[in-house]
Amino acid sequence: MLALLRPGASAASRIDALAAAALADELACYPKPGLVSPVDSGSHADMDAATFRASIAALAGYFGAMAEAGAEGAAFPALNALGRAAEARMLAATGGVNTHRGAVFSLGLAAAAAGGSAPERGAAAICRTVADRWGADILAAGRLAEQRTHGAAVRARYGAPGAREEAAAGFPTVIGHALPAFRMARRAGASRNDALVQALFAILSVLEDNNLLYRGGPAALGRAQRRALNFLASGGILARGGRALAVAIHRAFVAERMSPGGAADLLALTAFLARVEEAHPGP
Numbered sequence: 461m462l463a464l465l466r467p468g469a470s471a472a473s474r475i476d477a478l479a480a481a482a483l484a485d486e487l488a489c490y491p492k493p494g495l496v497s498p499v500d501s502g503s504h505a506d507m508d509a510a511t512f513r514a515s516i517a518a519l520a521g522y523f524g525a526m527a528e529a530g531a532e533g534a535a536f537p538a539l540n541a542l543g544r545a546a547e548a549r550m551l552a553a554t555g556g557v558n559t560h561r562g563a564v565f566s567l568g569l570a571a572a573a574a575g576g577s578a579p580e581r582g583a584a585a586i587c588r589t590v591a592d593r594w595g596a597d598i599l600a601a602g603r604l605a606e607q608r609t610h611g612a613a614v615r616a617r618y619g620a621p622g623a624r625e626e627a628a629a630g631f632p633t634v635i636g637h638a639l640p641a642f643r644m645a646r647r648a649g650a651s652r653n654d655a656l657v658q659a660l661f662a663i664l665s666v667l668e669d670n671n672l673l674y675r676g677g678p679a680a681l682g683r684a685q686r687r688a689l690n691f692l693a694s695g696g697i698l699a700r701g702g703r704a705l706a707v708a709i710h711r712a713f714v715a716e717r718m719s720p721g722g723a724a725d726l727l728a729l730t731a732f733l734a735r736v737e738e739a740h741p742g743p
């Protein structure tokens with residue numbers, strides 16, 4: 461966080477610090493259905509909050525490097541190479557556990573876009589930049605990719621879109637659902653944590669999360685979306701009993717061993733964009 465406060469810090473190092481803070485926001489946020497937080501490991505046996513902290517430390521500098529590359533007009537292959545190298549550092553730090561693959565991808569692209577555009581233009585401009593500058597190449601790379609990931613298995617089985625489609629379209633789930641929910645909750649007096657909980661449920665209510673599809677198929681995805689819609693319809697985190705309902709939904713996910721990792725990645729992106737807007741208020 462210190463680089464944020466240093467007036468002389470470069471734009472890239474400020475973006476790096478904002479991205480690290482956003483990953484810390486996502487980890488700290490509780491309750492998150494089935495996901496790892498400092499309170500518990502949710503539906504995960506192979507990782508806990510310490511694994512995530514080690515992963516965040518291993519990613520130090522990556523988002524700044526993406527911001528610099530974006531500012532220099534880098535094409536997709538250069539960003540992809542930085543992302544793969546960061547992913548390798550993440551796996552080395554966690555003993556091979558996938559803590560942040562989706563965040564390395566989505567938040568990395570957003571950092572590159574933030575580096576290449578004036579941050580005071582806001583979150584929507586950053587996400588549009590991802591779509592405009594790299595969208596076509598993101599989709600083309602997907603068509604050529606090795607088909608051994610969980611995402612590829614889900615696509616082959618259910619034809620579902622995933623992280624690539626969300627990024628190539630300029631993160632519509634974040635711009636259209638998560639950030640409005642976050643801002644509305646903040647205006648209504650919610651803490652950052654509680655506004656992020658609200659944003660996570662907004663994401664969960666609409667996202668085709670590949671992690672849920674991989675572990676539990678369309679039935680698990682439908683159950684997750686219905687629970688999230690029910691949470692939002694009953695007034696969300698600020699309603700009387702809202703926090704208790706969120707904890708109950710978290711426990712239901714854990715009982716079923718379900719975890720919406722894609723939604724968690726987009727929550728980290730939401731936290732990043734919110735912090736960029738706070739640091740660079742528009743006109």
Ligand SMILES: CC(C)(COP(=O)(O)OP(=O)(O)OC[C@H]1O[C@@H](n2cnc3c(N)ncnc32)[C@H](O)[C@@H]1O)[C@@H](O)C(=O)NCCC(=O)NCCS
Pocket residue numbers: 536539540541542543544547560561562563564565566568569609610611612621622623624626667668669670671720721722723725726
């Ligand atoms: C595109 C990536 C994420 C691979 O996707 P694929 O769907 O094939 O694989 P995998 O199942 O391993 O990963 C999916 C990741 O996306 C997240 N996710 C799942 N569903 C969604 C969704 N609907 N929307 C957004 N994210 C999602 C998951 O949490 C998971 O972390 C990635 O491995 C890749 O190409 N990385 C390149 C390196 C990189 O990050 N470059 C930087 C920017 S170009």
Ligand SMILES: Nc1ncnc2c1ncn2[C@@H]1O[C@H](COP(=O)(O)OP(=O)(O)OP(=O)(O)O)[C@@H](O)[C@H]1O
Pocket residue numbers: 486487494495496497504558559560561562563610671675719720721722724725
């Ligand atoms: N707080 C969090 N808790 C759990 N997952 C998260 C969290 N934040 C982000 N994620 C995302 O969830 C994904 C990890 O989920 P998961 O462990 O289900 O996937 P996997 O390693 O692909 O599969 P599996 O463990 O089922 O073999 C990561 O890619 C990560 O980006």
